[in-house]
Every structure is written in structure tokens, then in C-alpha cells.
Amino acid sequence: MDSTSIYLSGFGIRPSIQRIAIMRYLQNHKTHPTADEVFEALREDIPTLSKTTVYNTLKLFVDNGAALYVGIDEKNARFDGNLEPHTHFRCKKCGAITDIPMNVEDFLPKEFNGDIDEFYIYLKGLCAQCKSNSNSKNIVY
Amino acid sequence: MDSTSIYLSGFGIRPSIQRIAIMRYLQNHKTHPTADEVFEALREDIPTLSKTTVYNTLKLFVDNGAALYVGIDEKNARFDGNLEPHTHFRCKKCGAITDIPMNVEDFLPKEFNGDIDEFYIYLKGLCAQCKSNSNSKNIVY
DNA sequence: TTCACTGCAAATCATTTGCAAGGCC
DNA sequence: GGCCTTGCAAATGATTTGCAGTGAA
Numbered sequence: 229m230d231s232t233s234i235y236l237s238g239f240g241i242r243p244s245i246q247r248i249a250i251m252r253y254l255q256n257h258k259t260h261p262t263a264d265e266v267f268e269a270l271r272e273d274i275p276t277l278s279k280t281t282v283y284n285t286l287k288l289f290v291d292n293g294a295a296l297y298v299g300i301d302e303k304n305a306r307f308d309g310n311l312e313p314h315t316h317f318r319c320k321k322c323g324a325i326t327d328i329p330m331n332v333e334d335f336l337p338k339e340f341n342g343d344i345d346e347f348y349i350y351l352k353g354l355c356a357q358c359k360s361n362s363n364s365k366n367i368v369y
Numbered sequence: 370m371d372s373t374s375i376y377l378s379g380f381g382i383r384p385s386i387q388r389i390a391i392m393r394y395l396q397n398h399k400t401h402p403t404a405d406e407v408f409e410a411l412r413e414d415i416p417t418l419s420k421t422t423v424y425n426t427l428k429l430f431v432d433n434g435a436a437l438y439v440g441i442d443e444k445n446a447r448f449d450g451n452l453e454p455h456t457h458f459r460c461k462k463c464g465a466i467t468d469i470p471m472n473v474e475d476f477l478p479k480e481f482n483g484d485i486d487e488f489y490i491y492l493k494g495l496c497a498q499c500k501s502n503s504n505s506k507n508i509v510y
Numbered sequence: 511t512t513c514a515c516t517g518c519a520a521a522t523c524a525t526t527t528g529c530a531a532g533g534c535c
Numbered sequence: 536g537g538c539c540t541t542g543c544a545a546a547t548g549a550t551t552t553g554c555a556g557t558g559a560a
Contacts, residue, residue: 242534244540264524278542283525299440299491304524319483328481340469341497342460348491350440356482383559385515404550419517424550445549 239294249274250285254295254309260316260325262304300325300350315348319355326355380435390415391426395436395450401457401466403445441466441491456489460496467496 232251233243241247249270253261261269267282286307289295298306300318306325308316314327328351373393374384382388390411394402402410408423427448430436439447441459447466449457455468471490 242539244533246541262524276542280526280543281541284541297443299443302438302440302446305443317481317483317485340458342458342495342500344458344492344494346491346493348489348493350487350489350491351485352487352489353485354483359483383514385559387516417517421518421551422516425516428550 236294239289239292241288241292241294246274246277246281247285247288250282251289251294251309254289254307258310258327260298260300260306260308262301262306264304266307298325299348300352315351317351317353317355319358320352321354321358324355377435380430380433382429382433382435387415387418387422388426388429390418391423392430392435392450395430395448399451399468401439401441401447401449403442403447405445407448439466440489441493456492458492458494458496460499461493462495462499465496
């Protein structure tokens with residue numbers, strides 16, 4: 229029983245080979261991958277893996293609170309294994325998505341009468357590296 | 370030359386019949402409609418309107434800063450003609466998306482070294498009406 | 511006349527669904 | 536055995552693209 233199995237079980241998720249591999253990938257790659265990126269990366273190790281399983285599993289993780297859905301990219305859904313309070317920044321030049329530690333609870337509007345239970349902050353701009361490295365013309369939106 | 374024409378021209382957008390109608394719809398309906406909702410609403414008045422034009426026009430508005438893209442709904446892109454600083458709240462029960470006035474500039478993290486030029490906050494939960502009206506079982510995710 | 515704009519049809523592409531096979535308790 | 540999980544193939548549905556016709560400067 230490895231640590232990822234225990235981790236998944238803690239969320240009520242039964243640890244299959246596929247689920248363990250996908251969660252490990254999310255935790256070891258802080259790149260906020262798409263379902264397809266996860267699939268392409270893992271099919272080497274698990275040749276029988278199907279993209280349906282990757283989609284199902286990522287959805288399962290999000291529904292059970294074991295991973296976060298990241299909607300910063302209009303094209304594809306992205307996923308994040310980091311459950312610490314943070315927000316997401318996407319560089320419009322290199323396309324990289326990075327975490328910014330930030331306690332979103334601090335920003336809840338006070339005069340609002342409903343109940344808020346999900347809170348997303350997405351930032352976009354130019355990352356520090358692309359800012360100094362501004363010789364490259366490669367722009368990603 | 371009506372006010373919507375002048376408004377669009379201010380963003381460098383040439384005011385065609387279709388563009389005026391779509392911008393008017395955005396400004397008169399604070400519902401953050403999808404491209405399809407705009408299309409369905411306007412086809413009565415403009416029977417020859419095509420969905421392609423609605424997509425093209427909404428994209429043109431966003432690219433030129435005349436409207437905002439709202440990514441709070443994972444299924445469809447939504448659009449907002451309100452350019453005042455505000456954030457978006459979606460009720461998970463009734464599905465309504467409402468604006469919450471909030472100056473996002475105040476929340477820019479200070480320790481970040483890149484340049485941030487876009488800032489989105491999406492809130493989800495239960496709106497005040499659905500909170501009191503909690504007899505309905507109709508849930509929208 | 512030129513070039514932007516429009517609209518139809520077809521293409522694209524991420525994601526979901528149906529369903530049968532496999533595997534675990 | 537029964538239920539959960541997986542994976543293939545097909546379906547779905549939003550959005551984009553190709554291209555030809557239209558219209559305005």
C-alpha cells in the first residue's frame with residue numbers, strides 16, 4: 229500500500245493502477261495538464277490506458293475534492309493536484325500556468341447575501357521570465 | 370448614427386446591423402448569454418443572421434475590449450457587455466450568473482514579478498433567492 | 511474596385527456516452 | 536455473483552474554417 233493509494237482512499241477513491249498513475253502525474257508535474265497531456269504521458273507506462281479513463285478519473289478526482297479543475301484555458305480543461313489555497317497565473321507569451329499562493333477566502337465580498345463555496349481567481353499577463361527574455365516573438369493566447 | 374454605433378466605433382469596430390444588434394443585446398440583457406442564446410434571441414429580428422456571425426462578432430468584441438469573455442461556465446463561453454470592474458457569481462441551483470462589483474486591482478499579489486494585465490474572479494454557490502427559496506429541488510451545475 | 515463583412519456548409523476537436531469485457535470483493 | 540472499473544467506438548455539441556456572395560467606402 230503506497231502513499232498515493234492511501235491518499236486516494238482518504239478521498240473515498242478506490243486506488244486502481246490507472247488512478248494511482250494519474251494522481252502521481254498530477255502531483256509530480258505542476259504544469260496543470262490537460263486530460264490529453266496526462267494521457268500522452270502515461271500511455272508509455274500503461275499502454276492499455278484509454279483516454280476515456282483519463283477523463284473519467286480526472287472528473288472523479290475533482291468531484292471528490294482530490295484535484296482541482298482549472299478553467300484558465302478557454303480551449304481545454306486543466307487539472308491541478310495542488311490543494312493548497314492558491315490562484316493561477318497564465319503567461320500569454322509562453323503559455324505556462326503557475327500557482328500563486330494566495331488565500332482566496334480573504335477576498336470574499338462582504339455585502340453578498342448568498343453562500344459562496346467555490347472561488348476561482350485567474351490571472352493573465354507576462355511571466356517574469358518572458359518579461360526579461362522579451363526577444364522571443366512567440367505569443368500564445 | 371445611434372449611440373451603439375458610436376460606442377462600437379470607439380473601439381475601432383465598424384457598426385454593421387448585426388454588430389449593433391449583438392452589442393445592444395449584451396447591454397440590455399445582463400444575463401451573460403452564450404453565443405447560441407444571442408443567436409436565438411436575435412434571429413426573430415434578423416432572420417438572415419447566422420451563428421457564425423454571432424461567434425465572429427462576440428470574438429471581435431472581446432478582442433477589441435468592447436465586451437468581456439466570461440469563463441465561469443465550463444460548457445459554453447459566455448459574454449458580458451458590462452465593462453465596469455466586477456466579478457461573476459454563478460448560482461449552482463438556478464444557474465443564474467450575476468455581477469458583483471469589486472475592484473480586482475486591489476487584490477493583485479505584490480510579490481509577483483511578472484506583469485498582470487487580466488484578472489478574473491469566478492464565484493460559485495447559492496444565490497440569496499435560492500437560499501431562502503430552498504423548496505425547489507432543481508439543481509444546475 | 512477593393513476589401514471588409516456575412517452566412518452557409520463542412521470540418522474540427524474536446525468531451526461524453528453506450529456498451530461489452532474484465533477484475534475485485 | 537454482483538458491482539465497480541476500464542476501454543473501445545460512436546455520438547455529441549460548441550466553436551472554427553473554407554469559401555463564395557454581398558455590400559459599403
